Amino acid sequence: xxxxxxxxxxxxxxxxxxxxxxxxxxxxxxxxxxxxxxxxxxxxxxxxxxxxxxxxxxxxxxxxxxxxxxxxxxxxxxxxxxxxxxxxxxxxxxxxxxxxxxxxxxxxxxxxxxxxxxxxxxxxxxxxxxxxxxxxxxxxxxxxxxxxxxxxxxxxxxxxxxxxxxxxxxxxxxxxxxxxxxxxxxxxxxxxxxxxxxxxxxxxxxxxxxxxxxxxxxxxxxxxxxxxxxxxxxxxxxxxxxxxxxxxxxxxxxxxxxxxxxxxxxxxxxxxxxxxxxxxxxxxxxxxxxxxxxxxxxx
Amino acid sequence: xxxxxxxxxxxxxxxxxxxxxxxxxxxxxxxxxxxxxxxxxxxxxxxxxxxxxxxxxxxxxxxxxxxxxxxxxxxxxxxxxxxxxxxxxxxxxxxxxxxxxxxxxxxxxxxxxxxxxxxxxxxxxxxxxxxxxxxxxxxxxxxxxxxxxxxxxxxxxxxxxxxxxxxxxxxxxxxxxxxxxxxxxxxxxxxxxxxxxxxxxxxxxxxxxxxxxxxxxxxxxxxxxxxxxxxxxxxxxxxxxxxxxxxxxxxxxxxxxxxxxxxxxxxxxxxxxxxxxxxxxxxxxxxxxxxxxxxxxxxxxxxxxxxxxxxxxxxxxxxxxxxxxxxxxxxxxxxxxxxxxxxxxxxxxxxxxxxxxxxxxxxxxxxxxxxxxxxxxxxxxxxxxxxxxxxxxxxxxxxxxxxxxxxxxxxxxxxxxxxxxxxxxxxxxxxxxxxxxxxxxxxxxxxxxxxxxxxxxxxxxxxxxxxxxxxxxxxxxx
Numbered sequence: 086x087x088x089x090x091x092x093x094x095x096x097x098x099x100x101x102x103x104x105x106x107x108x109x110x111x112x113x114x115x116x117x118x119x120x121x122x123x124x125x126x127x128x129x130x131x132x133x134x135x136x137x138x139x140x141x142x143x144x145x146x147x148x149x150x151x152x153x154x155x156x157x158x159x160x161x162x163x164x165x166x167x168x169x170x171x172x173x174x175x176x177x178x179x180x181x182x183x184x185x186x187x188x189x190x191x192x193x194x195x196x197x198x199x200x201x202x203x204x205x206x207x208x209x210x211x212x213x214x215x216x217x218x219x220x221x222x223x224x225x226x227x228x229x230x231x232x233x234x235x236x237x238x239x240x241x242x243x244x245x246x247x248x249x250x251x252x253x254x255x256x257x258x259x260x261x262x263x264x265x266x267x268x269x270x271x272x273x274x275x276x277x278x279x280x281x282x283x284x285x286x287x288x289x290x291x292x293x294x295x296x297x298x299x300x301x302x303x304x305x306x307x308x309x310x311x312x313x314x315x316x317x318x319x320x321x322x323x324x325x326x327x328x329x330x331x332x333x334x335x336x337x338x339x340x341x342x343x344x345x346x347x348x349x350x351x352x353x354x355x356x357x358x359x360x361x362x363x364x365x366x367x368x369x370x371x372x373x374x375x376x377x378x379x380x381x382x383x384x
Numbered sequence: 385x386x387x388x389x390x391x392x393x394x395x396x397x398x399x400x401x402x403x404x405x406x407x408x409x410x411x412x413x414x415x416x417x418x419x420x421x422x423x424x425x426x427x428x429x430x431x432x433x434x435x436x437x438x439x440x441x442x443x444x445x446x447x448x449x450x451x452x453x454x455x456x457x458x459x460x461x462x463x464x465x466x467x468x469x470x471x472x473x474x475x476x477x478x479x480x481x482x483x484x485x486x487x488x489x490x491x492x493x494x495x496x497x498x499x500x501x502x503x504x505x506x507x508x509x510x511x512x513x514x515x516x517x518x519x520x521x522x523x524x525x526x527x528x529x530x531x532x533x534x535x536x537x538x539x540x541x542x543x544x545x546x547x548x549x550x551x552x553x554x555x556x557x558x559x560x561x562x563x564x565x566x567x568x569x570x571x572x573x574x575x576x577x578x579x580x581x582x583x584x585x586x587x588x589x590x591x592x593x594x595x596x597x598x599x600x601x602x603x604x605x606x607x608x609x610x611x612x613x614x615x616x617x618x619x620x621x622x623x624x625x626x627x628x629x630x631x632x633x634x635x636x637x638x639x640x641x642x643x644x645x646x647x648x649x650x651x652x653x654x655x656x657x658x659x660x661x662x663x664x665x666x667x668x669x670x671x672x673x674x675x676x677x678x679x680x681x682x683x684x685x686x687x688x689x690x691x692x693x694x695x696x697x698x699x700x701x702x703x704x705x706x707x708x709x710x711x712x713x714x715x716x717x718x719x720x721x722x723x724x725x726x727x728x729x730x731x732x733x734x735x736x737x738x739x740x741x742x743x744x745x746x747x748x749x750x751x752x753x754x755x756x757x758x759x760x761x762x763x764x765x766x767x768x769x770x771x772x773x774x775x776x777x778x779x780x781x782x783x784x785x786x787x788x789x790x791x792x793x794x795x796x797x798x799x800x801x802x803x804x805x806x807x808x809x810x811x812x813x814x815x816x817x818x819x820x821x822x823x824x825x826x827x828x829x830x831x832x833x834x835x836x837x838x839x840x841x842x843x844x845x846x847x848x849x850x851x852x853x854x855x856x857x858x859x860x861x862x
Contacts, residue, residue, distance in 0.1 A: 218527065223836040223852055226511065229829065233838045233852065318843070331634030338629035340798070341622070341641070341844045357529070359862070367838045367849050370817045370825045 101131045101277075103138060103301065104284025106145030107294015113137050118302070120278060123188025131277050134302035136310040139269070142298035143314050146240045146267040149295030154237045154265035158213035165209035165263060168290040172202045175286060179251060179279060186250045186276035200353060201255040207356070208259040215264060215361055223369070228376040235365040237265035238343055239318030242311035244304060244333070246324045250276035252352045254283065257323050260360035262296055266319070269298045271308050273324065277301035305329055312336040319343035319364050323350075391704070394711045396498045401489045403575065406437040409445055409598065410581035412452035413591030419444035424600075426574055429495030430708050430717035430752040438574050441599035446566070446606040449595040453537040453564040454612055456592030461534050461562035465521030472517030472559060474587040479510045482583070486576060490548055491708045493575040495717030495753070496671050498709050504670075508833055509552040512851075515835035516556035519856060523561065526853055528862040534562035535638055535861055536614035539607040542577075543620045544570035544719050545674040545775075551577055553850045554617050555594060556835075561859040563615065566595045568607055572720045574598035605631070613637065615859060619676070622773075622799070622844050640848030640858040642676065642840055644773040645801030648794035649679030649830065650816065652787070653688045655806035659828065661695045664779070667804055667830040669703065669757055672718055673777040676845075677802035679830055681770055682781045683790050689783050693761065700757050701744040715777060718753040727755050727776030734760050734769035739780070765796055773799070787812060791819045800842030804830045823849070 102109040112132035120128045132138075153161070172179065176198055184194035220234040241261045246253030250273045261268045272280030284299045300307050304324065312320055312333040320337050322330045322345060330347050337344050345363045406423070408415035422440040427433060441449075460468070479486065486509075487501040494501075524530050538558045542550035547569055558565050569577035577596045584594050597603055601624075608616050608628050618628055619642040632639055649667050651660050667679025684692050708716035718724045735741050739760040746756045755776055763770050763780040770780045784790040794803055803822040805813050817825045823841045826832060833839065838849035848858050 219854075223834065223838075225832075225834040225836060227832070227834065229832060229834075231834070231837055233854070238842075327634070334633035335630050338626050338633065341626060341629060341643070341846065343847060344629075346636070366823060366842050367840070367854055368817075368820075368823060368825060368842075369837050369839065370827065371829055371832050371837075372813065372827045373829050 099129065101129050101281045101301070103132050103134060104281065104287065104297070104299040105138070105142050106148070106298065107288060109284065109288075112302070113141070120276070122185040128185055129278060131281060131301045134300040134307050136306070138300055139307050139310045140314070142269040142300055143240060143311070143316055145295035145298050146269050147316055149293055150239060150267045152293055153262070153267055153296045156265070158216070161263065161265065162209045162212035164291050165205055165212065165259065168286060168292065169202050169205035169209065171286045171290045172198075172205065176202070178282065182279045182282055183251045186278055187248070197249070197252045201252045204252070204255050204356070205259055208263040211358075211361065212263050215358065215365075218358065219362060219365065220367070228374045229371050230374050231369060231371045233367050233369045235264070235362075236368050238364045238366055239266060240316060241266045241268050241319045241321060241364050242308070242314070242317050243268055243270045243321040244308050244324040245270050245272055245280060247273045247275065247304070249352050251279035251283075253323070254280050256350070256352050256356060257321055257360065258297065260356070261321070261364055264361050264365055266364050267296045269300065269311060269317070271304055271311070271324070272299055272301045274302070274304045308333055309336065312342070313339060315340050317342060319345070321345040321363070322347045391712045393707070395707060396488060396709045396711055398488055398492065398709060401485045401492070403436050403489070403492070407574070407578045407598070408439045409441050409449070410578065410594070410596040411445065411449045412595065413585070415581070418442060419448070424571060426493060426572065428492050429572075429719050430749070432751050435493060435575065438578070438598045441568065441597035441603040443606045445597055446603060446610055449566045449597055450537055450539070450610050450612050452592035453566050453595055456590060457536055457564045460564050460590060460593050463562070465523060468559060468562065469517045469520035471587055471589055472513050472520060472556065475583055475589070476510050476513035476517055478583045478586050479506070479513060483507075483510065486548060486579060488709070489579060490576050491716070493573050494544065494547060495708055495719050497713040497716040498711055499713065500671060505546060505549050508835070509548050512552040512556045512835040516560040519557075520560040523856070523860070526856050528857065528860055532860040532862050535859060536563060537612060538563045538565050538615040538617060538859065539610060539613035540565060540567040540617045541604040541607060541620065542567065542569055544573040545671060545676075547573040548576040548580065550619050551580055553619075557850070557855045558617075558859050559593065561856055563859050564593045566597060566607055566613070568597045568599055568604045571598070571600045608632065615639070617858065618642070625846060638858065640840070640850065641846035642850060643844065643846040644799055645676045645678070645841065645845050646681060646771065646773055646797045646799045647677055647679045647802035647804065647822070648681045648683050649804035650683045650790045650794060650806065651685060651688065651692060652790075652805075652807035652809070652812065653685040654808045655688070656808065657688070657692055657695055660692065660806040661699050663804060663806060663828070663830040664696060665699055665703070668779045669715060669777050670831050672715060672755070674719060674723070674775050675831065677824060677831065679802065679804050680774060680779060682779055683784050683793055684781060685790070686783045686785050693781065697742065697744070697759070700759065703744065703757055705746050705754065705756065706749060715757060718755050718776065721753055723775065724753040724755060727774055727778065730769060730772060730774045730776075731758060731778055734763070734767060734780070737767045737769075739763045739767055739769060765793060771797065787816060791816060795821050798844040801845035802826070
């Protein structure tokens with residue numbers, strides 16, 4: 086094949102779509118916005134999600150919650166690892182998208198993608214260990230058996246980091262679903278393409294539809310109804326600026342959502358468990374033991 | 385109504401407690417007057433007798449207390465954990481020594497039966513200090529990484545239903561982790577917190593480490609909003625909890641909220657009925673039902689409804705309501721006139737909405753605030769008495785047919801604090817407990833507490849956990 090014929094071939098553009106309920110819909114609003122690379126070159130027209138898209142995503146996430154939170158931790162771990170496998174196979178695609186989105190050299194973008202893949206592997210291993218680390222039996226001063234175990238909070242809205250379009254995204258998403266929550270992700274406003282492409286990987290990773298829902302658009306426009314939504318249990322404000330974060334936190338108070346405030350995070354460092362515990366509840370279950378007491382046997 | 389089981393009065397002597405006619409605010413190790421000189425009275429809910437006049441904290445006092453706590457923080461947080469531990473052990477021991485005095489005091493100021501303050505509240509108060517004392521020099525091993533740091537000044541606002549116990553839940557972990565404290569007790573029950581200030585003095589606790597500011601909601605709001613408070617801990621109503629969450633939005637303040645509840649107590653057809661009846665009584669009539677985790681909704685399987693209700697009514701007829709200082713009293717006084725009004729209006733709403741009200745025959749004392757144990761049948765999920773937290777001795781009975789229906793009904797509330805399960809079938813206990821969205825699930829028991837056990841709510845019952853290793857997290861920068 087000569088250079089000439091290569092130049093003559095027109096590449097096939099991709100129509101980027103949302104990922105909601107395991108499907109790839111366009112925004113119900115019919116709107117799109119233009120996404121460019123760091124030099125201002127056109128990359129794609131991506132869905133400009135509406136409040137209705139956000140609400141649809143909540144419905145999908147709620148519907149998926151019972152099944153996902155009820156799945157065994159072992160099963161969730163297998164699926165998270167499968168996500169890493171699928172990403173590894175499409176590594177080149179993500180390197181290209183991250184390089185375009187963040188204006189990085191190919192090698193730097195590759196480092197980001199590799200770290201993101203490894204992060205899925207890291208969290209895959211956590212699914213069946215976190216309960217042993219943060220739960221356990223309590224030595225009650227009385228004839229009771231008493232056990233505290235972590236449980237997922239529910240539906241978590243995530244405002245993904247604005248700058249780290251892929252590694253940052255994975256760093257906030259993986260811990261949320263590793264623990265059995267379902268998620269609605271508001272992708273980086275400026276660089277949403279890696280997030281939207283991630284949906285394609287999630288869809289082919291045995292992850293049940295609705296566990297992760299990805300929306301692109303104006304961060305404030307989508308995050309505001311999510312923060313106020315009565316059927317959202319928690320919100321991660323990672324990618325919200327100071328003013329928006331405050332506004333969202335106030336809205337979140339209406340149903341006492343769990344709020345993870347924005348903080349500076351080094352996404353290249355090994356994460357701690359904070360992002361998992363932020364969206365876990367602790368349930369303490371008691372039962373009498375029927376221990377021998379002063380009055381003799383009670384069983 | 386005389387019966388063969390009538391008991392002679394068995395009053396606990398109140399001479400063991402010496403209540404001064406007036407008390408100040410406790411700031412920087414001293415009792416002081418409020419900056420604007422305001423005072424309020426605290427009354428005994430069972431007699432309406434004025435017990436003492438108390439300085440009423442305002443914004444200026446809050447500021448002063450926070451400054452004192454900030455100053456004390458430097459030294460307190462720098463102490464070796466083993467030294468902080470010893471202070472907490474001292475406090476725990478002094479509480480044990482003065483337990484009888486404090487139990488009588490709490491009963492006088494709160495209205496709850498002496499049986500409960502003596503046998504439940506006070507032992508737990510001491511146990512909390514002992515438990516967290518032991519953590520103070522072991523924080524490296526608590527699972528939050530090496531050398532976790534305290535947050536600074538903790539602003540704590542506590543309710544009137546368990547005045548000293550809630551103080552212990554707040555202060556013990558705060559001090560163990562190296563924080564200093566500004567605590568506002570409820571306006572209707574300030575006395576035990578002020579006696580605790582005296583315990584701090586006896587224990588030789590450094591000045592400013594604990595500051596106590598009796599006052600009203602405005603003082604609580606000032607504590608929460610103070611820019612130099614690093615951590616907010618609140619136990620109280622969900623409405624106030626939401627207001628606090630709004631207030632601290634956009635700040636770096638860490639928060640724990642222990643809010644309301646509408647606990648479901650689920651009785652399956654194979655439950656041991658007599659034990660279940662005891663558990664139901666304990667679930668809703670303990671502390672006159674003024675308990676956030678009270679089992680205020682009884683969900684009973686339809687096939688045993690009649691049998692259970694018959695036993696329950698028979699049992700309720702044996703409850704003795706009256707002088708809280710009498711050792712035989714089961715049901716004491718409602719904490720305040722305001723709370724009595726709230727209970728009364730919700731109960732009226734229950735009747736107006738068509739539920740059937742029942743109470744045992746019961747003499748109500750002439751003075752004080754009282755409400756007879758009350759049972760509602762024919763309750764639907766839409767009724768206010770099934771949805772709103774009543775915070776009184778009022779039980780709403782609903783029925784179900786299948787375990788799935790029980791779970792659906794139990795979870796049909798914005799709250800998620802507590803639940804009970806009564807069945808002899810172990811797998812059913814585990815399956816149902818797993819599906820309930822509640823922070824504490826008591827199976828074949830109810831209303832059990834222990835300092836080693838994390839306690840706290842799902843959903844609108846609040847954030848965070850108190851008690852156990854989990855209770856440390858709220859006071860550490862992790």
